[in-house]
Amino acid sequence: MGGVPEPHTGWTFITNHARVLAAIADDQNVRIRDIAAHCRLTERAVQKIIFDLEESGFLSHTREGRSNAYRIEPGMELRHPAEAEAGLTVASLLALLVQDEAHRTDWPVRDDVPADDHH
Numbered sequence: 001m002g003g004v005p006e007p008h009t010g011w012t013f014i015t016n017h018a019r020v021l022a023a024i025a026d027d028q029n030v031r032i033r034d035i036a037a038h039c040r041l042t043e044r045a046v047q048k049i050i051f052d053l054e055e056s057g058f059l060s061h062t063r064e065g066r067s068n069a070y071r072i073e074p075g076m077e078l079r080h081p082a083e084a085e086a087g088l089t090v091a092s093l094l095a096l097l098v099q100d101e102a103h104r105t106d107w108p109v110r111d112d113v114p115a116d117d118h119h
Helices: 016-026 032-039 043-055 081-085 090-097
Strands: 059-064 067-072
Touching: 016 032, 016 043, 016 067, 016 090, 032 043, 043 059
Parallel strands: none
Antiparallel strands: 059 067
């Protein structure tokens, strides 16, 4: 599992920052190595993205032994002006990206959207 992931050419709908945030939302004790494998990024790229997310206030972490426990700030508005103007938050983004949102209890899902529309 030690190789560098295959690079992707062309554009994608979801940014690497969103992918990393979704991986952390799935498991807030996830290791950088596992995020990198899941997102098909290098560990260094994941470290940089986590730094960006923490510096912007979307994410924080605490040390627990030899690992990190991450905390996502679900109420933070997304950065793009159109999304911020619409009041879209990290929680609304994660509701679309995270596979296991039905079992999530540590961040709110928008309740102004019918449950069937969350997927």
